[in-house]
Amino acid sequence: MSSDHRAVVILLALAVAGQGVRWWLLDPGDAPGGITILRADEASVAAQRDSAKRVAEPLAPGELVDINLAPAREIDRLPGVGPSLAVRIVEYRTEHGPFGSLAGLDSVPGVGEATLGRIGEMVRLSGTVGSVGGQRPPNSPSGVGPSAPILQLNSASANDLAGLPGIGPGRARAIVAYREAHGSFASINDLEKVPGIGPATVAKLRPRLDVR
Numbered sequence: 001m002s003s004d005h006r007a008v009v010i011l012l013a014l015a016v017a018g019q020g021v022r023w024w025l026l027d028p029g030d031a032p033g034g035i036t037i038l039r040a041d042e043a044s045v046a047a048q049r050d051s052a053k054r055v056a057e058p059l060a061p062g063e064l065v066d067i068n069l070a071p072a073r074e075i076d077r078l079p080g081v082g083p084s085l086a087v088r089i090v091e092y093r094t095e096h097g098p099f100g101s102l103a104g105l106d107s108v109p110g111v112g113e114a115t116l117g118r119i120g121e122m123v124r125l126s127g128t129v130g131s132v133g134g135q136r137p138p139n140s141p142s143g144v145g146p147s148a149p150i151l152q153l154n155s156a157s158a159n160d161l162a163g164l165p166g167i168g169p170g171r172a173r174a175i176v177a178y179r180e181a182h183g184s185f186a187s188i189n190d191l192e193k194v195p196g197i198g199p200a201t202v203a204k205l206r207p208r209l210d211v212r
Contacts, residue, residue, distance in 0.1 A: 064124045067105065068098040078119045085110045099125050106168025113201055116166055153191075153209045154184040164208055166201040185211055 058077065059065070065074055067089065075086040085108075092108045093099065102120055105111045151160055153175075161172035171194070178194045179185065188209050191202050 059122055064122060066126050067102075067123050068093065068126045078122055080115050080118045085115075101125070101163065101165070103163070103165050103168050106166075106170060113166060113196065113198060117200060149208075150210050151208060153188065153211050154179065165204045167205070171196050171201075187211055 058079070065078055067075065072083070072086040072090045075081055075089055076083050078086075081089075088110060089105065089108050096107075099105055102116060102123065102125065105116060106113075151164070158169070158172040158176045161167055161175055162169045164172075167175075174194050174196060175191065182193075185191065188202060188206050188211060191197050191205065192199060
């Protein structure tokens with residue numbers, strides 16, 4: 001057999017072998033060319049797809065996120081939060097324990113008045129008295145119940161002020177520092193002069209504060 005004939009025979013043998021492998025890889029009913037080399041676990045892939053879809057979706061009307069229980073991927077669904085801040089919230093919760101109020105979130109770096117305003121109606125805090133997220137007692141602004149104590153703005157300590165809605169430790173210290181530097185507040189509205197406190201926060205604080 002000449003070298004040319006031998007080369008032709010080898011090529012034909014390779015072609016036949018390749019076709020055999022091709023048919024062996026194809027499932028019955030597959031179209032030619034539709035070879036599936038590796039098949040992943042379909043249930044696992046579907047679960048991952050559903051989880052990713054859920055994270056990407058905004059909250060449905062009436063859906064609430066429990067800040068004291070939810071993982072970071074669920075907290076990330078709240079408007080204006082994002083993955084990094086969601087992780088910081090969970091880390092702070094793990095280190096310091098459950099949040100006692102919405103205002104307590106202010107202690108997490110990156111959470112400010114604007115964030116609290118956006119998420120206030122979309123969260124709940126399990127294990128706390130006085131609910132959040134549309135579950136407020138009737139006729140009680142910002143989740144303040146009728147038995148909530150009235151604080152004297154010009155004598156309350158930073159500890160006392162920190163528990164007020166929308167304040168937290170950082171703003172409480174700022175209020176006390178401003179009071180020490182400028183003297184007693186003449187009215188509740190003067191709180192707007194404290195850096196980080198705006199009209200929306202003052203409106204929430206009005207039922208809880210007195211100036212004498």
